Amino acid sequence: MFAFIVTRVAVGAGLVLLVLTLIFAALHLVPGDPAVLLLSRGDGTAPSQAAVDALRGQLGLNQPLVAQYWNFLIGVVTGDLGTSFRTHEAVVASIAGRLPRTLELVVFATLLSIAVGIPLGTLAARRRGAVDTTISTLTSIGVALPVFVFGSVLVLAFSIWLGWLPAGGFTAWNQDPVAHLKGLILPGVALAVGFSAIIARMTRSSVQEVMNQDWVRTAKSFGLSPFRVLRRHVLRNALTPIVTVVGLGFGVLLGSTVLVERVFNYPGLSSLLVESVSTRDYPVVQGIVIVIAVMFISINIVVDVLYGFLDPRVRR
């Protein structure tokens, strides 16, 4: 297993390089000039060519692409991801500021989704008929509801009508822990709705498959309680596809909480990414992509190791 992980990490490093190269190429292929954008008023007059050229020079955009790429790589290797075109803040610092918030939100949403999705899916698999139909309707609504819609509904209900929770925003933990946690609830729930529905669906199918296996009958024959049979002999064996989906979902959430971050005005990584893409803030985009790539690749390594834990037959 150790060798396996070492190889995977080495391959992972290569992949990050590949992603870096692709993102660099992609950014320069996509139209939109950062200098023009920086010097344009929201939707007002355009800057003079002289100003644009001057700024391009200052941002290093007039160098040949190869040189820019090389500098970028050198930067990455030395841990310097450059400074934002837009805010002049060091990219490492802006990511360091935002990543923990996104991570916290995503972890919370993931845990919530697991806590809701697995029991729901199991219930649907075990009790057919009306229960199954109800759950399948609920989960369909769950996957079909755009977060921006569901999020808005949550805000209307819990912030504006009931006034229980803040409509959005973020309070640092050290500033006010209670407000911090309160601020997590609505965005977390909004994210978890779709995710838990997905988990529930996968769980239903997987559990159904396992419930028909002979060893479940064996477990029953020894008088294990239904709950224990379910937990240890059904769910445990049904976990592989669920783990896959959770791993994937977690990774995808990391990079795509943008809509939730918007609706709840949650200053996370994703909104920074989207903003930076729309303003063509190359260093920030590149920096975030590196971070997300590293996390994705690590998650996948973890998931693949988990496969071995879950099913001894696939150990290597």
Added chain:
Amino acid sequence: MSHPLLSIRELSVDFETAEGWKPVTHGVSLDIVAGQTLALVGESGSGKSVTAMSVLALLPLHTRRRGSILFTGEDLLCVPDKRLQQIRGRDIAMIFQEPMTALNPVYTIGRQLIEVIQSHRQLSTAAAKERALELLRSVNIPEPEKKFDHYPHQLSGGQRQRAMIAMAVSSEPKLLIADEPTTAIDVTVQVEILDLILELQSRLGMAVLIITHNMGVVADIADRVVVMRNGRVVEEGGVEDVFVRPREAYTRELLAAVPYLGRAEKFLGGLEPGLAVTESTTGDMTTTVPVLELTGARISYPGSWRKAGFQAVHGVDLTIERGEIVGLVGESGSGKSTIGRAVLGLLPLAGGTLKVHGTDVSHGTRALARQRRGTVSMVFQDPASSLNPRRTIAQAITDPLRWQGIQLRGMALRERAMELLEQVRISGSWADRYPHELSGGQRQRVGIARAIAIEPMLMVADEPTSALDVSVQASVLELFLELQRSYGFSCLFISHDLSVVEALANRVIVLQKGVVIEQGSTRDVLQRPQAEYTRQLIAAAPVPDPTVQQQRRQARTTG
């Protein structure tokens, strides 16, 4: 007769099918008294397992039970689930027919044992582990400390079966239901397992319901016998009565088909093993290449994570000439299945050479594997797990034909499937059933039909008849001999049933701990065994005669 512990009255079980409720058993009644052993025997597919599983309500969903099942006066058909849960495992424990699929693949057998032990008794994990090891030892699993941490797939068929038995007896139940508990176990171990059961019986007054096809086992331990056929009880009586004075024609038929070690000539209607082609005429060994030639074969299982690998076979030499049936017998866990899998190219050789039809295929490249195709086939030891659950049995049988491009037309394929099914005595109308809709023996026969479908030159048959009643077994063995005669197919026949080996094999190879300890012609090995282990094997082989068994048992206990 004292008050029965378990009393099954007029039990009928129906399965729901697309055509409505289909009865499987009809009004089965039987009684088991505490301290006694009842053997349930009969045709494969007659409803023995279904009856046994009805007791603890373990049938699949969409089945219906009618009648009554009285256990210490309580009708198990009507007790609430909570009560049933208490009874299961503690009062009544069950050994399932197919141990591969009956064990959870993701837990070590140790953990599964501990779980069962703790389910009805408050025991610390350490104490439970102690008890688990003790149980593993008592069912004769070698190196129990090591095997404790093995997953089911890392065990041999017999080892899994013994793990299953250990789980079942762990709670020292009042009633033990054992569905074919010793099919994968060699006779020496089988004796000890049966001893274990009898010991529990005498110590705790445990009642035993044993389902078996092995008349030797019946003769050995049963007090009473119930014979089933087509879902009905056809005969019931004391073991002596049934063996000596069978009343029903079916029972007589059944007993007549029982192979008896040392009396092979009476078996199989006088058919005798065919002669190997090489021996037959000239005796000139150089003109034909052996079908299979293993020299110095070493086979290992790879380790995983921190566990080291395991070498299961240490330098085995084995040759099968064209048209020869070679019996491979030996201790459970000695590497028989391992050799079989290596021959099929499913496991790589760690050393030595493997030649099939003279071609060296030791380094299983793809091209070589393709050469093997169409000529070598296998009956897997565990029929349940070796059949694709998503293919009907007809598809399962004909898939190899399509894969090998032997026959590709739809109707023809189906007809061939029907024909093959009939050959193993399964009605062609069952063609569209899925494996899980069959009884254990039926599944095994599907495995056999699949293996003969491609008319292989060489077949590895791993315990192909262990789940078959003697009459079906006889027809399957006849089929083998016929194939041998008709086109000279060769077979590596792995079995624990020495009488079957005697009836079928030209030569016998005895394996112990991954090493060949004796080989020679069937007659030589079985009648003049050289190795100590072989002698033990032969001595331990049960014979279908209650009186003889009684004497043997007495001899063992006194001596």
Added chain:
Amino acid sequence: SNEAQTAASGTGAQALRFGLSAEPVAPVAGALQGTVANTMYTLIHRGLMAYDSSGALIPALAESVKTPDAVTYVFTLRPNLTFQDGTPLTATNVKNSIAYYADPANGSGLYAGLKDIASITPDGDKTVTIVLTAPNSAFLQFLAVPTAAIIPDSSLNSKTPNWVGVGPFKLTSQESGRGLVLQKFDGYYGASDVKLSRIDFAYYTDGEARTNALLSGDVDMIDYVPWENFDRVSAAPGIKLDAQAGPFQYVQFNISRGPFANPKVREAVAYALNRNNSVKAAFQNHGKPLYGIVISENDPAYNADRLKLWDYNPAKAKQLLAEAGFPTGFATTLLATSQYAFLQDTALAVQQDLKAIGIDATLDAPDWATRLTKGRNGDYDLAVSGDAGIITDPSYFLPLVTGPNTPQRSFDYNNPHIARLIDDGLRTTDPVAKRAAWDQAQSLIASDVPIATLTTRDQAYAFRQGVTGFKNLPGFLTFYSGYSLVNTSITK
């Protein structure tokens, strides 16, 4: 949390919580960086001139402005001006700042207005004299643009974030993506009149989220209320909506190729547009149809009779098309952007209007960055845009008829006659002459159609009833409404 901070900053302190529509970019000296940047400038910085709550031009750092002749401006600075870093503000700072903004190489957005400067002379520590090469009636307006701030010499480059000013508020903390805090700067010359002790800005990029934050009480005030929410906000108890007609929307043409090189076709477009529809479609009626060129009512050139250059007349539009040789119309493309819903909706309305006269326009709605690139490269036939002048003087219109191509002007359009007339109006000190020149320019615009204007849109701020003294400035100045936060106070 905000309450906690307020309490900590002392009793009687007034803290305003402001939901801002975007995170301000790092301010760069002289660059025009958008609405929220302007708001920051109005609070942190000051120039020689500013606007009061009614939108009137007032002296700011200058105590007084004297204009001894048409080209000379003498600014007398207020006493004891200090930057927020403690250094005193000198006349030299004034000179350096303005000279920096007047140099096109520095990327200044103010260049157009300051290019007439012949000399800047600090006289001692109190006065600065600026002499122009020609009269310029908009000169003072340019100095009132928030970015025309007087800043320390050390900020006069494009690298140093321009956060140190002499304005009423001082940046004290900033958290990327979340918000920033401004605290009252006691060194500000009018500090005694400033009621707010601090302003907590939180960024709400999403309009709905911004509105919700106000309605749920998370903030006291928001800018840029989405048009969809005007009614909801004004209906909410205890909330006040302050809207002003601001920027204008228009159709721009690619003159370099195809049918739109022909003024008749452009004129046809101008007549084809159903502006009432556009106002409803894009701004839920919170705007006005625009049939001519926006001009401030306070401007001498304002002429109520010349506000309509075109009207909605599809028949005439068809006829013009036929005259231009396209009796059956033609197919073309219409560039918009999906990033701003109002522009996309505007484009959809325009698309339908054009279809009615036979012009079949396919919509191209990429993201804003791509939209700008395409506009700049002339990679379009028609485009819809929104714009506002940085000053109210009609000369704001100059870049739309002359000068280099920018993303938001008709590509390759150049009309020296119109440019000359507008310039004449700028140069004259005579209101009548200015009006005459503008009138003439309008006639040319009507037939040559550099752009076909569509609508004006309302820009709104909304705040709790406890917020008083704030005023949304009229017209283009709405973007400078931050100036009135100086007079704002809040009661909880």
Added chain:
Amino acid sequence: MSSSRWARALTPFRIVVIGYVLILVAVMILAPVLAPADPLAQNVTKRLTVPLTDGYILGADELGRDILSRLMYGARVELFIALGATLASMVLGTIIGLLGGYFGGLVETLTMRVIVDVILAFPPIILALLAVTLYGPGPGTLIVVMGVLFAPTFARITYGQTLSVKREEYVEAAIAFGAKTVTTMFRVVLPNASAPTIVRFSLTVAAAILLESGLSYLGLGVVPPTPSWGSMVAQGSRYLSSSPHVLLVPGGVVVLTILAFGVLGDALRDVLDPKEKRRS
């Protein structure tokens, strides 16, 4: 496949759902005949008309277009894109996952790592921008973008399942009986590894509709004014508090359709599982 299993899987609820899907398909085909109005015709004076007034059965949108007609035409675009993208990604992803899981080693590195991990790590919005830049916006581009984006999900699911299934004894049996590698992979391993994929299919249809909505919002999707459900939802969300029907009507149809696909997916899974006997 025995017809009885189909019969068993067809509960009344599922029959209703199939009815809905059939209606949907009919509407798709017959949209020009059935639609009460031109889906593109604006009538701004009637903007945001609520349902069942002024002849707008389902109301009018922000530009006064008939929502019902837009839904009908939108079904064509939507289902073409969503199903197209989902099918494409499923086929692609399943093959990739199967290859990676079955062979391991270098093949696994090439498929699961170089393709899947890299796509996963690449921000979707940049991919979409890039594709739109290179191919121009439109349904074709959307299918490509979403196909690429969703394929890794299918790949990883299939990969995980394949790792387990390939160790099953019946797979060994197939190999022993001379099944070619391709046959073993696609005919033996795949059917036994595909239950989660089937479930995922319906989920991906949902994700595709949502993503289409998101991308339309960013201008990377269907070119307006062509109606698509996703863009209708995206646009409608601006009127959630003022004119909710603009959002709720297309949103409701999206939910119903996703529900239908989910139910069908579950039904298909049940039918394909021979051990599944239970009637719901």
